[in-house]
Amino acid sequence: MNLTELDTPAALIDAAQMDRNIARMQSRMNALGVRLRPHVKTSKCLAVAQRQREAGAQGITVSTLKEAAQFFDAGFDDILYAVGIAAAKLGPVRALRERGCQLTIVVDSMAAAQAVVADGYHFEVMIEIDTDGHRAGVRPDEDRLITIGRTLHDGGAVLKGVMTHAGASYELNTTQALEAMAEQERSRCVHAAERLRAAGLPCPEVSVGSTPTALSARQLDGVTEVRAGVYVFNDLVMANVGVCGLDEIALSVLATVIGHQTEKGWALTDAGWMAMSRDRGTQAQALDYGYGAVCDASGAPIDGFIVSSANQEHGIVSWRDGAVCPDIAQRLPIGSQLRILPNHACATAAQFPTYAVFDANGGVTPWERFYGW
Amino acid sequence: MNLTELDTPAALIDAAQMDRNIARMQSRMNALGVRLRPHVKTSKCLAVAQRQREAGAQGITVSTLKEAAQFFDAGFDDILYAVGIAAAKLGPVRALRERGCQLTIVVDSMAAAQAVVADGYHFEVMIEIDTDGHRAGVRPDEDRLITIGRTLHDGGAVLKGVMTHAGASYELNTTQALEAMAEQERSRCVHAAERLRAAGLPCPEVSVGSTPTALSARQLDGVTEVRAGVYVFNDLVMANVGVCGLDEIALSVLATVIGHQTEKGWALTDAGWMAMSRDRGTQAQALDYGYGAVCDASGAPIDGFIVSSANQEHGIVSWRDGAVCPDIAQRLPIGSQLRILPNHACATAAQFPTYAVFDANGGVTPWERFYGW
Structure with a gap:
């Protein structure tokens, strides 16, 4: 896989x-x-x-x-x-x-x-x-x-x-x-x-x-x-604190674009707050990433896009500054995959039973994790 | 049990x-x-x-x-x-x-x-x-x-x-x-x-x-x-919307008091945000309950106490208005149990592998739930 x-x-x-x-x-x-x-x-x-x-x-x-x-x-x-x-x-x-x-x-x-x-x-x-x-x-x-x-x-x-x-x-x-x-x-x-x-x-x-x-x-x-x-x-909180760069964040959530509201400059994904967690740790920091920073499928940040809002299984991706991206449906087409960097790794990881661990060759291995008390 | x-x-x-x-x-x-x-x-x-x-x-x-x-x-x-x-x-x-x-x-x-x-x-x-x-x-x-x-x-x-x-x-x-x-x-x-x-x-x-x-x-x-x-x-969000009362919330988190910071009017519990979830849905509503409303072990609200802050496995209970409760250690002694009403039932429930379902006689039955994708 x-x-x-x-x-x-x-x-x-x-x-x-x-x-x-x-x-x-x-x-x-x-x-x-x-x-x-x-x-x-x-x-x-x-x-x-x-x-x-x-x-x-x-x-x-x-x-x-x-x-x-x-x-x-x-x-x-x-x-x-x-x-x-x-x-x-x-x-x-x-x-x-x-x-x-x-x-x-x-x-x-x-x-x-x-x-x-x-x-x-x-x-x-x-x-x-x-x-x-x-x-x-x-x-x-x-x-x-x-x-x-x-x-x-x-x-x-x-x-x-x-x-x-x-x-x-x-x-x-x-x-x-x-x-x-x-x-x-x-x-x-x-x-x-x-x-x-x-x-x-x-x-x-x-x-x-x-x-x-x-x-x-x-x-x-x-x-x-x-x-x-x-x-x-x-995670993004640590990046805002200043002890890591965005390129040093090893955990992300892979999401798929499932729709748009083009007049608002929104792309909707299947990674809502159930996937990202409700953690809004960057809200009070210098750079508010909403529910996460948006990267392309290879992990490169797509400048200015964040998960600006989230429902349980829907993420809303838009520009951080609130401006309407005029060509959101072309830039992030339906079916495309994104990687979302999390505010708080401990909270986001806790939402998943399994990590998909990938190596330099793109091969993926499942690693189990547990939860609860 | x-x-x-x-x-x-x-x-x-x-x-x-x-x-x-x-x-x-x-x-x-x-x-x-x-x-x-x-x-x-x-x-x-x-x-x-x-x-x-x-x-x-x-x-x-x-x-x-x-x-x-x-x-x-x-x-x-x-x-x-x-x-x-x-x-x-x-x-x-x-x-x-x-x-x-x-x-x-x-x-x-x-x-x-x-x-x-x-x-x-x-x-x-x-x-x-x-x-x-x-x-x-x-x-x-x-x-x-x-x-x-x-x-x-x-x-x-x-x-x-x-x-x-x-x-x-x-x-x-x-x-x-x-x-x-x-x-x-x-x-x-x-x-x-x-x-x-x-x-x-x-x-x-x-x-x-x-x-x-x-x-x-x-x-x-x-x-x-x-x-x-x-x-x-x-949940508390629904109570703030006005479609239920606090006494109609069927889900709560049972917590134990594990410490105090008496000068600050804090009781610390073992229900942090991993238990309550990071959902802060009441933050923008008329009545902000922090991470949850505090009830005694029988489920009766203890007026004015909320989970005002939370770490992963620590909840901080204090008065909602920010005043210092002068006798917190006597009112909520170490070892006592509390029930915390959640902001958002969907988010809080998702943190637990099992519900403890109790009936009028106090008997408890475990009901499994699942998570992930």
């Missing part, structure tokens, strides 16, 4: 570009002297994670216990579940550990630490640090950081270290701001680790990361590992 | 409310003297469609050929594929028809009509009419309506009729405007049918519909069937 024979919509992976993305991140981490623990929530695909491991990654990060189970069953045994643990999930975590999975959990509150300790099992635990006000975590200077650490350690849990995710980096778009955020993420997380150690508590690991900060950090002193996910594919 | 034992996030269906939604729509269509052909893209679940059929629905509408194949294999043989056909999809359509599926396709251009005729098979075809400028379709007064009809009929296709979808109804929120849009959808589609008939072409079927117009139409003279999808569950 080759690309032109695929049923559309289809999720395409450009294998060569994905490998370049993997190599780029791995070589950066090697140069900075830290381990790379990829976040597999982006691909949810064993074959992708195997490529990351072959390139030098050590361990994986997951966002659900289903990911943990699926990847453990496929031979990944060093797993960080990077979402604050709920007491009701300790049973499944314990079951995976008892099967041999080195599954580490995360807490950021006394309530969660007490629940972990109350279970009586020697869980491996990291404390989540809030280094950017973005989401979860204990701020590095809070008194309760030490209280939580002591509760875990004295209660019989294995206090493995601290972890943070500077999600606020997604809102930046200059080298200077990204480098500053990477340094903030590093320094605040290292500071939290130093406070725990000064209190006599163990803290061997300092885990930080997001794709923008990982690709922007100038030094990672005191950090032991970096987590990043979306870099494996890249 | 009962609700409190479910792993979270989970997609809950309140079976009694769903049945009331089904009965409400069916009784309206019965009173208006038209058939109801539900759009199964909302649920993608055989058990849901079976309930619709038991209540009186005749035939189904699908948005993908995968839906057509799955439902045909389960005994639904009268199917309208309501997305403009691409030439590359004619082979799979023909294969389903040759297996006995009465699968009807849709065209809205000469190019598509010619491709259908060129295939040489006697497809059953409807012409899509644009009654609201929203998406696809031929406007009822265009010359090419007749040309397309004649091309199909003379070329050997079975011209089954006209169909339209007034998607613009989602942007309305007054009874008067909804009734006017329903009448516009009806009258323009009937007008297109009359033009085809006046030209000597067959046009037995006139198919219209969207949930808002179906629930607002005062008369449907000349219409033979109505298509609607989201009414089966309802």
Whole structure:
């Protein structure tokens, strides 16, 4: 099978570009002297994670216990579940550990630490640090950081270290701001680790990361590992942040033109929001790509065309600036194929049961992915 | 199993409310003297469609050929594929028809009509009419309506009729405007049918519909069937449009509180945008619910709380007005369960492989759904 024979919509992976993305991140981490623990929530695909491991990654990060189970069953045994643990999930975590999975959990509150300790099992635990006000975590200077650490350690849990995710980096778009955020993420997380150690508590690991900060950090002193996910594919949000070019986006959606509204300058495709996802991550960025940037069937951007609107199974392609393309039906004729670059690779990929992975020769291999919880 | 034992996030269906939604729509269509052909893209679940059929629905509408194949294999043989056909999809359509599926396709251009005729098979075809400028379709007064009809009929296709979808109804929120849009959808589609008939072409079927117009139409003279999808569950967008109340939403996402940022008035849950979907359909409406409206574990809305922001597996719950809830950790303690009402049921449901369907006694039954193309 080759690309032109695929049923559309289809999720395409450009294998060569994905490998370049993997190599780029791995070589950066090697140069900075830290381990790379990829976040597999982006691909949810064993074959992708195997490529990351072959390139030098050590361990994986997951966002659900289903990911943990699926990847453990496929031979990944060093797993960080990077979402604050709920007491009701300790049973499944314990079951995976008892099967041999080195599954580490995360807490950021006394309530969660007490629940972990109350279970009586020697869980491996990291404390989540809030280094950017973005989401979860204990701020590095809070008194309760030490209280939580002591509760875990004295209660019989294995206090493995601290972890943070500077999600606020997604809102930046200059080298200077990204480098500053990477340094903030590093320094605040290292500071939290130093406070725990000064209190006599163990803290061997300092885990930080997001794709923008990982690709922007100038030094990672005191950090032991970096987590990043979306870099494996890249996307339009990352292009707007400034950490990749459009030609470094390895994931796209193959679509077919099914109609036109010529007076409006619209081409309609069979890739609506069910295929692209509802993610509008570029809406608040410098360049709004609607539901995606339009490329021709070979992957070359068709300048100025975006998916300006979408229904469930219809995409509306038009010029970004709102002008009416006078010859849309000639430029994008019915039956022609397009590749649409996604705003957010994690969201778009999640809409597909299978990736169509193509190589330089145009041959296509299906790679399965999973979803749900 | 009962609700409190479910792993979270989970997609809950309140079976009694769903049945009331089904009965409400069916009784309206019965009173208006038209058939109801539900759009199964909302649920993608055989058990849901079976309930619709038991209540009186005749035939189904699908948005993908995968839906057509799955439902045909389960005994639904009268199917309208309501997305403009691409030439590359004619082979799979023909294969389903040759297996006995009465699968009807849709065209809205000469190019598509010619491709259908060129295939040489006697497809059953409807012409899509644009009654609201929203998406696809031929406007009822265009010359090419007749040309397309004649091309199909003379070329050997079975011209089954006209169909339209007034998607613009989602942007309305007054009874008067909804009734006017329903009448516009009806009258323009009937007008297109009359033009085809006046030209000597067959046009037995006139198919219209969207949930808002179906629930607002005062008369449907000349219409033979109505298509609607989201009414089966309802959602916050429909509540803002004004065609259901919050207590008529049958789909919700069960979530667990996993942390707080008390200074910000935030509770964090394990239902992020992967569970809710990225749909922000209420963003442009009168009442913006963020990523969903927050209810307690029994389904009663907790006034003023919404999912104000979301990451992949984290939901951030806070007050809608932006004020800081001073006692968030006491009101929504760690480990407590919440039900989140979705902006858009079609998008949220699509994130889950299985529905957890509960009855009045609290018993829970899993209903499978499918996804992809």
